[in-house]
Amino acid sequence: MCFTRGSSADYDSWAKAGCAGWSWTELLPFFLKTENCKCPKLVGSEFHNTGGPLTITHRGTQLSDAFVDAGVELGFKRVDVNSGNIIGFGDFPMTIDEDGLRSSVARAYIHPAMERSNLTVLCNATVTKINIEDKKVVGVSFRTKKGDKFVKVNKEAIVSGGSINSPQILMLSGIGPKKHLQQFGIDCIADLPVGKNLQDHMSVQVKVSVKEGSEVNTGENFPSGTNGVEGTAFFKTGLEEPDNDAPDMQIHFTGEFYPFGPDAPDILVYKDPKYFPLMSFDTTREERMRKEGIVLYSTFLHPKSIGSVKLRSKDPFDPPIVDPNYLENPYDVKALIQGIRLAKKITETKAMAPFECKINCLKMPDSTHDEWSDENLEEVVRHYAWTLYHPSGTCKMGAAEDKTAVVDPQLRVLGIQGLRVVDASIMPKVTSGNTNAPCIMIGEKAADMIKNDRQ
Template identity: 40%
Template sequence: MANRLSEGGKYSVCVLEAGPAGTSSPLINIPGAFAAHMFIKKYNWAFNAKPDGKLRHGAPLFTPRGKTLGGSSSVNAMLYVRGQKQDYDTWEALGNDGWSYSDLLPYFKKSEHHEKLGGSEFHGHSGPWHISASEPEYPMSEAFIKAGQQTGFRYNDDFNGADQEGVGYYHCNIKDGRRFGAAAAFLKPALGRDNLTVLTEAQVKRVLLDGDRATAVDVRHANSEFRLEAEREIILSGGAINSPQILQLSGIGDRKHLQSLGIECLHELPGVGRNLQEHVDACVLVTSRINDGFTASLTGLLKMLPDTLKYLFNKTGKLAKSITEAGAFIKSSDDVDRPDIQLHMVPLLFDDCGRDIKLMSKPGYSCHVCVLRPKSTGSVMIQSADPFAAPEIDYNFFADEEDRKVLVNGIRQVRKILAAAAFDEYRGEEIHPGAECESDEEIFRKAQERIGLVFHPVGTCKMGVDKEAVVDPQLRVHGLRGLRVVDASIMPKLISGNTNAPTIAIAEKAADMILQEHTAGAAAEAAVQMAD
């Protein structure tokens, strides 16, 4: 947004980022180091969701979110996935004109410079965002691809092409062995512009309204506080957790909820913070007889020494890649017409966002099952008027029975893949859910013990025309002037895959809409002046 709105030189833009810059941090720039953000909170909001007594033995679900320039694109696993055509056509069918797949494809391509497929029907070659499609580093990743084919799933060399279905390798936003997120691709090239100001460690406390118009924001920057006025408009891009939080703190949301916290409701929008959707995640964990994956042990770290040297000297090797190399988009059963689960193959025993060091110290591998289009929805609601207090995040997983069915069927599909001949030399013991779990009830009960997230929250400021919609198809907050939301929170329905690429496409389209609107407004004003 900052890049596109400032590139013409006509408009001044100020970016307010709550976290530190992080642009030179090796934790951000080294692809293989991204898991460190689950332990080191400097660049991570590190929220904890509301505990659910049925999940993870009542422990809160850890909810990492990027708190630095580039947001979560600076701390994620760097997978470039767009979702399915039907996802966006559904958005349009819900009353969001201009948001179909055919409308968004040009914006996906506009951002992209795909090193392998650029210049094709589905991929761009001249955009600022570099997408790589390199060879795998881990033999277990290759075993997964072979096993998937042996099980009957076709190989797919491009999950973002004509058809998403199949097993294959993920493409990533990595360039020259370094993470290439939104900050590197879009913000860094624009930093020299006179009309762009970037303030880090500047947390927005609330948006100020003058009647039905948003005019300013209150900000804490370092140890000072100030008010920043906007000449044209304010754009919230805090994501599905922080954007509804800021709106509610500003008196925009459900009247009863705000009044219960002593906050005056200045503009009633009951949908703010509702409609939270997230990709729930369950894992199948298997020990390995061959240790050619990764282990968080002294032996494992010593084995990484050659790759560490490779990275230090020429930015190659395992540290130059995302450890999540292989995956799949498949149907959980023959009853569905398109893939409804996503698989992430990881060459280590990975659970609890990688925070279970004891588990990861053993040789093994894991395959994670993601329910792509969950029917259950939750909420993000502030619990006080304190802008620095975390909101309550309630995922409300499995409120709809269908999500449970898809998850269990997905675990069964993973078991078939991991039982294929390609894994014969690796296969040890299935330690989760465990070979003894056979019935749907047994599998689901064990899955609940290690349930997790894929870090794709959306929907809490949803776009639409119904009574719970927060923004219109131009991403303007309903009933207000000068205020938009541009981030994953506007998605009315969660897309079938990782959400980083779609969020950037949303920003590309929003920037075009904003510039066109202000250009048209200026032309109309000039015409009136000439008539006068």
């Protein structure tokens, strides 16, 4: 997975909003603790560490080097995208080990701890409820293939179900907006804004064909664990409040074989069957995969369109209702258009010239607008933007008196004893970048707080 911590400004703004202990300077030690950096350009830097559980490596090509050079040509800095100060262009490290395998949290953290006497890992076990008596957690109910089970909680329970399921578990347990819980006959134990504040990152792919023979990821020459991203850029669209130092736009760079060619559509995600004929479905896979290209994923980092997670029913196996509310606010569309325009500028640089970049047709098939007009790009964004799967914020962390908060800065659920939430759902505002590294840091920070509490 792409490995980036986000901007130092993200965490400083969390701290400023009442999350004591969550500033960049306070969190850097936890980021460092996670890391086993094997990127030659980064080893020895104050922002990297070796010897931690999570191995990170980088694999690039001449094309991704040229992408970073293109950024410098456009006036941006060459940056280490994990240094906190990330506006600029840089290599994108991956959580991939030296054997080319994904350095997942299971491999990095759980597998080495499996022999511990105080750890039991149950797979295919679904938590159905946190049991609470007198506002104190007393146990956790869950279901396995062998039926319904209960485990007694002596000290505390930690919910880490992710931004969709953590709010579901809390609401099923009586923690959530009172009126919403009443709809399902669930007694409200703590009336908290659980499930609100859902944020995610929307992205538009700009596909570019490049000179035949350029080195790209063929699926064989790259580590098997990779998702193909080699470089990234962070910048400010200029639309956001000037006092926010974090970037609001990110471009991911990949070099791959794709359905390129002058008439190929730009888009891989098909939402409307009427466009299927234009999507190269009548060609064979071999024909479609024949052309070298790059994809620049323009990704908006600070959405103003905020969604929600609600219960569908009282049944824990009924998926919750996820309303991401994507692009509801026109501001988010405007920002994505800026990202597409920067992607175009990158392809037009001298640094990229040797690769003969040609942007694939970025136009809706029946659009009458000029390709690079705001009107056309808005149609493209509204039709083809997709999620990078970074849902966050649904059990928001904040100061105890913050009416929008679900957990306090110690990640304890407000008003309930013996319950923490530790995952992406606690982010008050989604970070400026991919969310995996921040989630692992949240885990490290929580572990530290829990240990300190028990001393």
